[in-house]
Amino acid sequence: MGDDNPEFETGRRSFLQASGAGAVALSLPGAADAEERGAVRDTDESILTEPTDVDAQNVQEGGVFVMGMGQQPRGLNPLSTSSAYSWAILDLVYQGGTTVDPVEFEVRPNIYTDWTVEVPDGQAEPQPDVYFNVREGLTWTDGEDLTVEDVIFTYDYMKEQEPGRYASAIQPINTVEKASQGDWDVHMKLDKPIGTYASNQLAVPILPQHVWSDVSDYRQYSPAQNDGPVGVGPGTVTRYEQSTAVEVEFRDDYPLGDLGWREDVDRLVSGGPFLDAVRFKIFGSDSALQQAFLRGNIDSLYDSINVANIPKVEENQGQSFVQGYDTGFGYFAYNMRRVPLDDATFRQATSMVFDDYFWTERLQQGYSYMGDFVMPPGYTAVRPESAVEDAELLNAPETNAFEFRQKEPGVPDYEGIRTFLTEGKVIDGDEGEYVGKQYPGTLTGVTGGQSKGKHDYSFGPVQSETLRQKQGVEDEIRVNGKTIPEIMGGPIEVLLYPAKDTPKLAKMTTRWVDMMNRLGIPAVTKVMTFNTMLGRVYSQEDFDIYPMGWSDLSPFATGTLYNIFHSDNADDHSELEGYDEKNTTTQLNNAMGYGLGDAGADDLISRARTTMEAEKRNQIARKAVERIYLDFPYQVYGYDKVMWPVNSGEFAGFVPEIPGPGAANLPVQMMQIHQSGGGNGGGGGNSGGGGNSSS
DSSP: OOOSOSOGGGSOOEEEEEETTEEEESSSOOOSOGGGBOOOOTTOTTEEOSOOSOOTTSOBOOOEEEEEESSOOOOSOTTTOOOHHHHHHHTTTOOBSEEEOTTTOOEEESSEEEEEEEOOTTOSSOOOEEEEEEOSSOBOTTSOBOOHHHHHHHHHHHHHHOOGGGHHHHTTEEEEEEOOSTTOSEEEEESSOOTTGGGTGGGSBOOOHHHHTTOSOGGGOOGGGTTSOOOSSSEEEEEEETTTEEEEEEOSSOGGGGOTHHHHSTTOOSSOOOSSEEEEEEOSSHHHHHHHHHTTSSSEESSOOBGGGHHHHHHSTTEEEEEEEOSSEEEEEEOTTSTTTTOHHHHHHHHTTSOHHIIIIIISTTOEEEOOSSSOTTOGGGSGGGGSTTOOTTTSGGGOTTSOOEEETTEEOHHHHHHHHHTTOOOOSSOEEETTEEEOOOSSSOOOSOSSOSSOEEEEEOOSHHHHTSTTOOEEEEETTBOHHHHHSSSEEEEEOOTTTSHHHHHHHHHHHHHHHHHTOOEEEEEOOHHHHHIIIIISOOOSEEEEEEESOOTTOHHHHHHHHSGGGSOOOOOSTTHHHHOOSSOOSOTTOTTSSSOOOHHHHHHHHHOOSHHHHHHHHHHHHHHHHHHOSEEEEEEEEEEEEEETTTEEOOOOSSBSTTTTTHHHHHHHOEEOSSSOOSGGGOTTOOOOOOO
8 A cells, every 4th residue: 555654753554444433453453343442431530631740759660561462563673563563562662863742743852952954045956954963871772872873874774775664764865974064963965855854754763783784684683583672762672472471671760751841741741761661461362352451450451442341441440541532534435536426516415414423423422523634633733723713623613514414313404415416516615505504614725626516417217226226215316417327337336344344334334325325326335355445445446435544644744645645646547648657556545546637635735745844834734634625535434532441540640632542652651651659560450460372
């Protein structure tokens, strides 16, 4: 699906199967029971909404925090593994030059103390010069001193070895060498402006030259068989039994834990890590993992608890939830190469019969936010609401332009939606009333790619076999005078996973297709496995509508938007001159073909990628996000209300209200967690609970 990292600053972007409660990673190790993923309501007393009011001086240090994992890590080589479970460990060992705080999403000093960029004037294709300083007094986990030479070696080694994980970060770098002017330590020459250079090129994990200089091929190196990985992070791997348990011991007096910016960020405390160690226990099944937490044998588990177990956690003394935000979203995508799916009018109309309330309140029991933009709600800097003062996150009327249009509870306003189609209206960013709902206009001032419908819609007697089988359906849509089966060779197919894998999504999709039928659109579901769907969607682009999801997206948006929505990452399939050269066998993320026609955000995405001033970059990114929303290649149907279960009886310091609190931002939690004073720590006071060998 293209580059393994759409943007290095994301950490790990997962390619997801849409599930009954959002999206669950299948291409990488992930939570085993997709349908049960979710979070408790904000009013629940078991949710930790505020961090403990402490500072480093009154923290009770020590203790072992026991984390459960549903799958085993896939090695400890930072250049080759993409396993989320491996990186839960490696993020505690390796550090980059810069880091991004999870609260304000500001790029912060880390191994590098400061940096600057100079963009030459008067050049058609300027090549920026980046200068930065390397912090003194840092040591590797094996006791050796970190040097400027280690930093330069890291970039040279990655350029030589070309590990796929860091290709997008390394490829734009021309050279990295000792600075020859001013007071800077290192000079990096880029081959083009990169808006996120500080969180991208400056954030690659630094490698120790004295270890990696003897590694001729990074793919053949196994740190686990060579005294463990060596990094500048707070942790040292002291036990690695891949199928049962991994232990990471923490340093005392860790310099990067005391950096001044940590005190300035709300909800963070400097001085960590405060624990002695974290122990990862590997379980043979998701059921065993869940039960281990409920029984108090582990202090938390990777990612989140199954929804079915929420009441049990609420009842258990000493167990609580850390509320957080999703790092991605679930969606349905349209093949914009096909008539009438190439028309924003038609795509928007199908969304108006998708019962958002049935999904979020009935099927998700309130554990999901209604979807809107292609950036999750936790990434506020690049959400369009940030463009307008007092615009309420997720609830501003500009965010709900395409929500369910109901005539009465659970019943769509079919006549109103048909009128929307026959009049050729498009919600393009202009203020107006659309199917009984007032839309105030865009938040960012951007407009969509269409201002009117591309096709002539009308309704007449039912002709297609799909609709004749539906009792009570009397009207069928015509597109330019023809029925959809006449145009497409059959009804619209909405791809779907087997109901046993995603029962809630199956029920929702069936309901959606039924409502499309009653609107007069012949549509059916087509069941296929996740792997089969990947091939149909991303290799062949042979689909009408498919469900899937993304997670661990970038809080800065630019790389994510480029890889998923830029036309560079879409196969053309047209008959235009040279079209063969535009189609590849590579699986590209933009399977919809968004940007190949009259709808697209290429210019905004490209400008955001090359704007090197953060606020200007964010402004452009917000416009791109809202432009995509109006063009509607995706119907984003929801974001999980993520919760992370923890042993709050013996531990405190958990950071709430951040994206991925127990997954993407698990390293942040490990720097903050400390004993609460209620016990010795470790497995809820019963660390004898065991994990099982699994594969």
